[in-house]
Amino acid sequence: MTPPSEDSGPEERTDALPPAHPERDARLADLMARVASADRRAFDELYRATSAALFGMVLRINRDRAHAEEVLQEIYITVWRQAPSFDVTHGKVLTWLTTIARHRAIDSLRRRAAQPATISRFGGLDGGAGGGPGAGEGERDLLDQMPSDEPSPLDLLDDANRAHALERCMSQLSGEQRSSLALAYYQGLSHSEVAEHMSQPLGTVKSWLRRGLSSLRGCLDRAAERLGTMGRAV
Numbered sequence: 001m002t003p004p005s006e007d008s009g010p011e012e013r014t015d016a017l018p019p020a021h022p023e024r025d026a027r028l029a030d031l032m033a034r035v036a037s038a039d040r041r042a043f044d045e046l047y048r049a050t051s052a053a054l055f056g057m058v059l060r061i062n063r064d065r066a067h068a069e070e071v072l073q074e075i076y077i078t079v080w081r082q083a084p085s086f087d088v089t090h091g092k093v094l095t096w097l098t099t100i101a102r103h104r105a106i107d108s109l110r111r112r113a114a115q116p117a118t119i120s121r122f123g124g125l126d127g128g129a130g131g132g133p134g135a136g137e138g139e140r141d142l143l144d145q146m147p148s149d150e151p152s153p154l155d156l157l158d159d160a161n162r163a164h165a166l167e168r169c170m171s172q173l174s175g176e177q178r179s180s181l182a183l184a185y186y187q188g189l190s191h192s193e194v195a196e197h198m199s200q201p202l203g204t205v206k207s208w209l210r211r212g213l214s215s216l217r218g219c220l221d222r223a224a225e226r227l228g229t230m231g232r233a234v
Contacts, residue, residue, distance in 0.1 A: 021196075028093035036083040047076055050094065054101045061105040071108045075101050098182070106167065169219035177212030180205055 028049065034042030054075060059068045078100055086096055170178055176198075183194045195205040 025092050025094070029088045032083060032086055032088070032093045035080065036086065043076075043080060046079070050097055051076070053094075054097060057098065057101055058105045061102070062108055067108065068105075071101075071104050074108075075104050078104065106164075165220055165223035169216050169223065172219060173212050173215055174208075176208045177215070180208040181212045181216070184209060 028046070031042045031046040031049070035046055051072065055068065055072050058071050058075070059065065062068050062071060075097075079097065082100075086093070170181070173181070179198065180194050183189045183197055184191065189197060191206055191209065192202055194209075195202040198205060
């Protein structure tokens, strides 16, 4: 089975996801079944139908657009390879895709947070290799010469920490709050679409969202305070 090409970038214009509806879920399930049989045309249709929503979610987690595009390609390569293992009786296609995208986006932050230590080793070339007095200065010079509009190593670490905090805080919410927030903010559904998707009254869904956001905000504020304390101690 030939995997999809990794050098094709995300389409700037993709088919918008239709409102939450059984017809959409059935269409995506049919496409996924065909993708599992190595149907490349079905894979292209699945990409056009879902990539805009997934790219938006990745970009909210990983704010660098070029890197987010790379992550999007990783997501769909994973989808192509794992499609045979997807079981439509255990969940919806879009939920499965969103889970893959979120994990890939968070993993990309972790990888980027680890990269500066590797890059900084080259700093010793300017100021004396082997950890001598000039090595530290060389490392600082290298980092100082990075373009100002690029995230610094500390920024990348902050991003990774925030991603970890968000994942931890989301896990502390009730199942209803977590699901409604994921649909509204990860998948971009309106409140009425979330209510339809979850087969619940609109007022109930709004209550879940309001309470979930309040709990999430409090948890993230506490996490930010802890991270700030750790940063001052460094």
